[in-house]
Structures are given as structure tokens and as C-alpha cells.
Amino acid sequence: MPVVNIQMFEGRDSAKAQIAKDVTESIAKNAGVDPQYVYVIFNDVKTEDWAISGELFSETVKKSG
Template sequence: MPVVNIQMFEGRSDESKQKIAKDVTDSIAKHTGVDPQYVYVIFNDVELKNWAISGEVYSETLKKNS
């Protein structure tokens, strides 16, 4: 049972997530032979203040670059 964990910034629509889940599931099933009903996709929506890059919280990076 493959489990795919996708972490991304919050704000994506349910429709967008549905399309991503379908594409990821289809790809896993195609390349592993696993029945798609056993492929799990978990979305973790992360607030910008809870994500850091290069040692700096991303929301602060965006402020500097805007």
C-alpha cells in the first residue's frame, strides 16, 4: 500500500488537489502495478509562517522580496 505525502503551501483548491491526487495515483499504479484503490495520497497544507528556506521563515523571505 503506497502512501504519498505531499506538503505544499496552503491555498490550493480542492479541485487542484483532486487532479494532483488522480495523477499521482495513476502514476504509482502504472509504475508499480499496485491497484489504485490501495494508493493513499495525503496533503499537508503548510502556512507560510511554518515553512523555512535557507534558515529563514518563508513568510519573511516573501516580505523582503516584495
């Protein structure tokens, strides 16, 4: 039973169904697992809760534009 945990910035709800479908199909095909046993978990993250290069992503976005 593969479990795929996807963390991404919040606000991409409209893409989740297609992402889940694509990930499930890929795991099923490449790992030989029945798709009904593939679990995909989405964790929405706020930009102020994500850091890159020691800086909050929300601050990086403000600087770039």
C-alpha cells in the same frame, strides 16, 4: 499499499483533486499497484511554518515583493 504524503503551502485546494489523480495514476502505472490501494495525504502548511535557508518563507516572500 503506497502512501504518498504531499506537503505544500495552504491555499491550493482547487489543485488537490487533479494532483491526487495524477499521483495515483503514476504510482499505479510505475509500481504495478491497483489504484484503489494508493493513498494520497495532503498537509497544508502556512508560509510562517516553513523555512528555507534558515529563514521563514513568509519573510522571504515579504522581501521579494
